Amino acid sequence: MARHLITSAIPYINGIKHLGNLVGSQLPADLYARYLRDRGHEVLFLCATDEHGTPAEIAAQKAGKPVAEYCEEMHAVQAEIAEGFGLSFDHFGRSSSDRNKALTQHFAARLDAAGLIREVSERQMYSNADGRFLPDRYIEGTCPNCGFESARGDQCDNCTKQLDPVDLIDPRSTISGSTDLEMRETKHLYLRQSAMKDELSDWIDRQADWPVLTTSIARKWLHDGDGLQDRGITRDLDWGVPVQKGDQPWPGMEGKVFYVWFDAPIEYIASAQEWVDAGKGDDWERWWRTDRGADDVRYTQFMGKDNVPFHTLGFPVTILGSGEPWKLVDYIKSFNYLNYDGGQFSTSRGRGVFQDQALEILPADYWRWWLLSRAPESGDSEFTWEGFQDGVNKDLADVLGNFVSRVTKFCRSKFGETVPEGGEWGAREHALAEDLTRRVAAYARHMDAIEVRKAAAELRGIWVAGNEYLQAAAPWATFKTDPEIAAMQVRLGLNLIRLYAALSEPFIPFAARAMAGAMRTDLGWPDDVTGALGALPPGHAFTVPEVLFAKITDEQRADWAARFAGTRA
RNA sequence: GGGCCCGUAGCACAACGGUCAGUGCAGACCGCUCAUAACGGUUUGGUUGCAGGUUCGAAUCCUGCCGGGCCUACCA
Numbered sequence: 001m002a003r004h005l006i007t008s009a010i011p012y013i014n015g016i017k018h019l020g021n022l023v024g025s026q027l028p029a030d031l032y033a034r035y036l037r038d039r040g041h042e043v044l045f046l047c048a049t050d051e052h053g054t055p056a057e058i059a060a061q062k063a064g065k066p067v068a069e070y071c072e073e074m075h076a077v078q079a080e081i082a083e084g085f086g087l088s089f090d091h092f093g094r095s096s097s098d099r100n101k102a103l104t105q106h107f108a109a110r111l112d113a114a115g116l117i118r119e120v121s122e123r124q125m126y127s128n129a130d131g132r133f134l135p136d137r138y139i140e141g142t143c144p145n146c147g148f149e150s151a152r153g154d155q156c157d158n159c160t161k162q163l164d165p166v167d168l169i170d171p172r173s174t175i176s177g178s179t180d181l182e183m184r185e186t187k188h189l190y191l192r193q194s195a196m197k198d199e200l201s202d203w204i205d206r207q208a209d210w211p212v213l214t215t216s217i218a219r220k221w222l223h224d225g226d227g228l229q230d231r232g233i234t235r236d237l238d239w240g241v242p243v244q245k246g247d248q249p250w251p252g253m254e255g256k257v258f259y260v261w262f263d264a265p266i267e268y269i270a271s272a273q274e275w276v277d278a279g280k281g282d283d284w285e286r287w288w289r290t291d292r293g294a295d296d297v298r299y300t301q302f303m304g305k306d307n308v309p310f311h312t313l314g315f316p317v318t319i320l321g322s323g324e325p326w327k328l329v330d331y332i333k334s335f336n337y338l339n340y341d342g343g344q345f346s347t348s349r350g351r352g353v354f355q356d357q358a359l360e361i362l363p364a365d366y367w368r369w370w371l372l373s374r375a376p377e378s379g380d381s382e383f384t385w386e387g388f389q390d391g392v393n394k395d396l397a398d399v400l401g402n403f404v405s406r407v408t409k410f411c412r413s414k415f416g417e418t419v420p421e422g423g424e425w426g427a428r429e430h431a432l433a434e435d436l437t438r439r440v441a442a443y444a445r446h447m448d449a450i451e452v453r454k455a456a457a458e459l460r461g462i463w464v465a466g467n468e469y470l471q472a473a474a475p476w477a478t479f480k481t482d483p484e485i486a487a488m489q490v491r492l493g494l495n496l497i498r499l500y501a502a503l504s505e506p507f508i509p510f511a512a513r514a515m516a517g518a519m520r521t522d523l524g525w526p527d528d529v530t531g532a533l534g535a536l537p538p539g540h541a542f543t544v545p546e547v548l549f550a551k552i553t554d555e556q557r558a559d560w561a562a563r564f565a566g567t568r569a
Numbered sequence: 570g571g572g573c574c575c576g577u578a579g580c581a582c583a584a585c586g587g588u589c590a591g592u593g594c595a596g597a598c599c600g601c602u603c604a605u606a607a608c609g610g611u612u613u614g615g616u617u618g619c620a621g622g623u624u625c626g627a628a629u630c631c632u633g634c635c636g637g638g639c640c641u642a643c644c645a
Contacts, residue, residue, distance in 0.1 A: 012645055055644060124643080135643045154643070165643090213574080220572055221642075229642060260645065305574095305639075336574080337639075344638090374582080379575050380638060387581060390594055398607055406604030413603080453582080457592075464608095471601070471609040479603090490603095547605055 003042045003296060005287050005327065006033045007268045008087075009303035009311075010050040010095065013074045014059035018345040018352045019383065022085065023371040024304030024335040028452050030087045031372055032300065032333075034506040035447045037088075038525045044287050046271040047082070048093035049075045052240040053260040054135050058175060067239045071096055077356075084359045085368065086509045091280060093271030095263055100270035101241045104263040108189075108233075109246040110322040116192045119252070120232070124186055125153070125165045129178030133186065133236040134165075138175055141168030187252055189243065190230040191262070193317050197228040200313055207332075211377070213305055214334045218312035231314065233262040265315035269326070290325040300331045300450070308334050333450050336376035340383050341561075352383075353564050361560060365508035366392050366549070372507055373456035385561040389552045396508070400463045400500065401548040404515060406470065407493035408544040414479055415487060421538030423488025432469050432492075436462060436499070437529040443503065459503060466496045494519065494542065495533045499526055511548050518545035 008029035011017050026047065033045035051071045060070035071094070079092050094100075111117050124133050139153035144167050152174075153165035165171060172179045193200075204218045222228050234243050240257025243250045272284035286293035301311055311332055319326045338345065345352035358367050370391050374381050411420065425433075439462050446455035470493060479486035501515035502523045516523050519542045526532035536542075 014645090050645070053645065133643095137644055155641090216573060217640075220640075224572065224641075231642065235643080259643085264645085306645080309640090309642075310645090339638085378582085382581070384580085387594080391581085393605095394594065397605060402605055402607045404604095406607075408604095410603040457583090460593080467608050468610095470603075474601075474603085476601090476603045549605080551605065 001041055002298060003287075004033075004036050004044070005294075005297050005299040006036075006043060006045045007271075007299075007301050008045075008047045008089075009301075009307045010048045010264055010267060011078060012053075012055065013049045013051040013071050013078070014055045015074070015347065016077065016081065016354050016356050018340075018347060018354045019358060019367065019371060020338040020340075020345045020352070021304070022355060022367075023338050023375055025302045025307075026082070026087050027085070027368060027371055028333065028335065028375060028450070029300075029302035030085075030089075031452065031506045032302070032447070032450055033088055034509060038502070038505055038523065039444075040525070043090070044272065044275070044281070045088060045090050046093065046268060046275065047087070047089045047091075048095055048267045048271045049078055050260060050264045050267070051075070051094055051096040052237075052257065052263060053235075054138065054237060057237065057239050058138075061175075068096070081355045081359065085355070085364045088509075091271050091275035091278060093267060093274040095260075095267040095270070097267075097270055097274055099273040099277070100263060100267045102247075103270050103273075104241045104258055104266050105244045106246050107266060107318050107322055108243070108250075108258065108262075109248070110324060111191065111318065112245055114321050114323055116195060116317070116321045117233075118190050118192055118230070119187055120190050121185060121187050123183045124236070125171070125181050126184040127173045127176065127178055128180045128182070129176045130173050133184070134173055134175070134181070136163075136165050138173060139165045139168065139171050139181070140174050141165075141171035144169055186236055188232045188256070189234045189250075189253065191233045191314070191317060191321075192230050193228050193313060194230050196317050196321060197222060199320065200228070200316060203316065204312065210332055211334055213336065214308055214312065214332045217305060217308040217334070221309050221313055228313065231261075233259045235259050261310050261314060262318070265310060266318065288327050290327055294327040297327060298331070299327055299329050300333060301329050302333050303335070305334050305336055308332070331450075336378075336380045338371070338376055338383055339380055341385070341565075351565070353560075357564070361556075362552070363510060365511045366396065366552075369396055369456075369508050372452055373460070375452040377451070377453055385557050389554075389557045392549070393551045395460055395463075396511075396549040397551045399460065399467065400504070400511075403463060403466050403470075403500075404497050404518075404545060404548055407466075407490065407497060408518070408542070410475065411490045411494060412544050414483075415490065417542055417544065419491050419494055419536050419538050419540040419542065420487035421491075422484040423486075423491075425488065425492075428469070428473060429488075429492055432465065433530040433533055435465060436533075439465065440503065440526060440529050447506070456507065459507065462503060463500060466493070466500070469493075469496075491536070491538065492533060495536050498536055499529070499532055502526060502532075514545055514548060518543050 006029055009025040033043050037043050057067050060067035063070055075094055125139055126133050136153035140150055142149050143151035171181055201222050204215055234256045237257050241263045243253040243256045269288050272287055275281045276284045288294055319328050340352035370388055443458040473489045475486040475489040497515055498519050498521050501512045502525055505512040505523050
């Protein structure tokens with residue numbers, strides 16, 4: 001038994017996320033966490049909402065609420081959705097927590113003491129009407145290069161030229177539309193990532209088994225152009241962690257907060273503290289402090305590719321630069337993007353399926369299975385309603401659901417709702433047990449390696465093996481000539497359902513529970529597959545479950561395809 | 570502009586120097602009838618984006634081109 005710390009990239013607070021956000025981090029992280037727990041390992045699976053920054057302030061403003069209240073509400077909404085999808089976080093924290101505030105200020109003080117923070121005086125665009133400094137992307141104007149009228153302050157969407165807000169012609173605030181903008185002098189703290197460039201580079205080079213996606217993005221940032229740049233870690237905002245050195249004031253930094261990307265990863269640690277505060281655990285240090293037992297913890301992070309730079313560079317600088325024995329990540333699993341029907345999911349254009357809508361129209365397991373079995377591991381992948389319907393109907397309804405149905409109903413009609421007795425395994429049964437033993441081992445290898453799609457394909461193969469067995473054994477035929485043999489075959493079929501429930505739990509936890517419930521058994525992992533196939537003894541009572549997976553009809557598919565086509569917020 | 574990734578049967582994806590390029594879905598045919606008209610078997614589809622090159626041998630390595638995507642440090 002090992003100890004596994006697992007974190008999923010923390011979703012931003014400003015609204016409900018679409019399916020792309022789910023498949024890139026939370027869902028695979030949950031898959032891995034559930035699998036490891038099923039294998040008997042000790043797991044601490046943490047997530048949280050990322051609540052600071054300008055977008056949160058603006059979203060709250062639009063909603064007409066104080067930002068703290070807005071975040072509290074949205075946290076509750078996101079927590080409910082996460083529960084709806086069966087995301088088995090041990091704790092779902094908040095980056096705005098007091099714990100994170102204190103930790104963030106603590107790390108800043110340590111980094112400063114280590115000489116890893118420097119002050120930089122710079123000029124930024126200030127909007128008098130909005131009463132705030134504006135991030136470059138919140139300034140629009142006419143592109144000096146191509147004349148495009150809605151160029152953003154950081155880059156022109158039309159000609160892709162990189163811009164500086166001062167270059168824009170007729171700049172205006174995208175928040176208020178105001179043109180009353182001026183450049184103001186402001187002072188900020190920069191994290192001296194460049195000072196640790198070589199150390200980070202060596203560390204990345206040692207990760208031969210990490211996904212190429214992870215290391216290639218890290219290397220790009222490390223070696224591109226002039227190499228790893230220092231990064232501003234403070235902002236002129238009200239909402240965030242106040243800039244302090246631990247609990248002491250930071251002269252010259254009054255009224256400023258830390259940049260979200262400085263405090264957000266620290267929330268991974270704070271979430272463990274919040275987990276203890278919530279009474280769900282009693283020792284966070286044995287997960288996070290290598291001097292307090294975290295040495296034997298394996299720490300795995302999950303994220304979409306857009307998050308990789310912050311997890312491979314920024315956060316490690318924070319951890320290593322502190323000079324304290326914090327646990328450093330052991331493995332970073334990153335994912336590409338899920339596209340929607342030929343284009344991108346778009347929050348602003350209402351294009352694609354959002355998490356709350358997904359749960360309204362279908363049970364979580366449908367989404368979990370489809371998204372995980374097609375996780376964008378090697379490249380961006382594609383969601384289409386036809387593909388989704390085909391995949392779900394075939395895999396879940398036909399291959400797995402119907403298997404459960406045909407076995408339990410046949411048994412009920414011939415032997416009653418009790419595991420029948422009589423008969424002995426023959427060559428076919430032993431061959432099946434050997435085949436399944438091999439397949440389960442392969443499945444476990446893929447899960448251990450977090451090869452999500454390969455694991456899903458192997459699991460599906462395991463389901464198919466049950467149907468193949470039934471076809472070959474044909475208990476409906478043997479029942480007429482030798483009921484004892486039929487009893488043995490049906491008994492094996494019922495035990496296969498139990499086996500499938502246990503193996504499938506990480507992917508489809510709700511259906512797995514329903515299957516185990518109907519069999520009146522547990523979800524114990526089959527360390528010995530052959531033995532597990534005899535776990536339900538003759539005389540054991542069960543019930544025929546409801547249809548596990550209703551099929552998606554053509555009408556539903558057409559309806560949803562139209563409903564989620566876009567242009568609706 | 571720079572960088573990274575991708576382009577493989579109708580569709581979604583595997584193979585990452587070496588047996589006829591595989592799997593699932595869809596299609597065709599056969600079988601079964603216990604089951605959510607479900608299941609099983611067989612089978613039709615690919616000069617692996619294009620053009621060169623390296624090699625005994627390339628989807629796999631190199632060069633160029635075409636097409637798509639992502640990142641580019643003040644959105645997170």
